[in-house]
Amino acid sequence: MPTEEARTAIELNVNGITHRLDVSPRWSLADVLRHQLGLTGTHVGCEQGVCGACTVWLDGLPVRSCLMFGVQAQGHQVTTVEGITPSTGLSPLQTAFQEHHALQCGFCTPGMLLTAQALLDRNPKAEEGEIRAALSGNLCRCTGYQFIVDAVLAARDAGRDA
Amino acid sequence: MKPAAFEYIQAASVEEAIQALADHPQAKILAGGQSLVPLMNFRLNRPGMLVDVNNIDDLATIAVKDAGLAIGSLVRHQRLVEDALIGDRLPILAQAASHIGHWAIRNRGTIGGSLAHADPAAELVALMIALNGTLVVRSHRGVRRLTADEFFLGYFTTALEPTEIIVQCEIPAPTGRMGFSEVVRRPGDFALAGAIVAQSGAAGWVTWFGLGSRPERFSVSHWGQDDGERHAMLGELATRMMLAEDEEYKRDIAVNAAMRAYRQIKEGK
Secondary structure, eight states: OOOTTOOEEEEEEETTEEEEEEEOTTSBHHHIIIIITOOTTSOOOOSSSSSOTTEEEETTEEEETTSSBGGGGTTSEEEOGGGGSOSSSOOHHHHHHHHTTOOSSOSSHHHHHHHHHHHHHHOTTOOHHHHHHHHTTSOOSSSOSHHHHHHHHHHHHHHHHO | OOOOOOEEEEOSSHHHHHHHHHHOTTEEEESSOTTHHHHHHTTSOOOSEEEEOTTOGGGSOEEEETTEEEEETTOBHHHHHHOHHHHHHOHHHHHHHTTSSOHHHHTTOBHHHHHHHTOTTOHHHHHHHHTTOEEEEEETTEEEEEEHHHHEEETTEESOOTTOEEEEEEEOOOSSEEEEEEEOSSTTSOOSEEEEEEEETTEEEEEEESSSSSOEEEEESOOOSSHHHHHHHHHHHHTTSOOOGGGTTHHHHHHHHHHHHHHHHHTTO
16 A cells, blocks of 8 residues: 655756655645745645636646646646746736735735736737636635736736837 | 545556556546546545556647547647647537636646546537547557447446546547537536537437436437427427436526527527
């Protein structure tokens, strides 16, 4: 029988840095990011793929880090909310979230940011319907979503002007 | 919750994967993990070993075969939505896949995984039954080819043996024009009920999913002259589905989904 102590050595590239880690295969990517690397911006909500709080990028595309095991991320580029945050200050999207009151408790915010940023990177002219469709996989219990959509629209328009 | 401990193998080829399944009766295939991992997190499923097939590039191919397409089991849902060949040859597949879960789920979930899971509300299961696709499965004993009708047995139940892996889905090009519609409480949820319909001349078929133990396809001898005739005909057909008592309300939803899907054809989408 496998035991929890059995570990596998992996190399994990997160936010451009390669880490050597010993992980148990059963640890989710979310838990590896949080507990092994201290990247606590990735939040763990439902652990069943529904809430979107744990969203990270795998090779630039949003995925649920609660539905992947850390061992599976070997050979891929993982990006967390820390990776899309400038070393000082905020990104344009993060600034828009602040200005539009797009967060209250903040639990869903990292997942919202990664989903919205991935959308805008792929589709800088995304229409409101497309933004709402993309964000429909991320649950927020504070804002009622309108301010989040406002923030993403504002970031989109600011990017267009730039 | 967290999953129970398991052994983990990364298969580099289909041969390695089927050997691992043959050697380890407690092993399960891990593809996109968008259904299996939630079940493991709930501890509804505790496989002793996972055989990860995500690195087998041979399973991620899309190719023309006869008049249809042969799609590798590791092709992910978002690729079904975006792929040019699918958009050109089998747009109904792209349309169906676009209704699966959310973007982050579609980026990971695979066609083979969805078919092996066999949720009665799954869009791809419905499409395979609607178009009478063929599943190609392999084990250490060889290759089997199963039609969708043979493969899908009921609620989350398939003819796949524990030692077998789905390697390919062959989907024939549809004859006639097709429409797709499903009714969900929120986008991304599983459908309460959905319909895929085809029309060729006066006749065609309707495949309903999300109700009963698996999607079912019914022949339509005449689509009717107007909405009233059509609604009555579909209502009559829908009575032929075996439903649990608490699913009875879904018959009306199924009929309306089929009406909407048919309207798509008429409006040229």
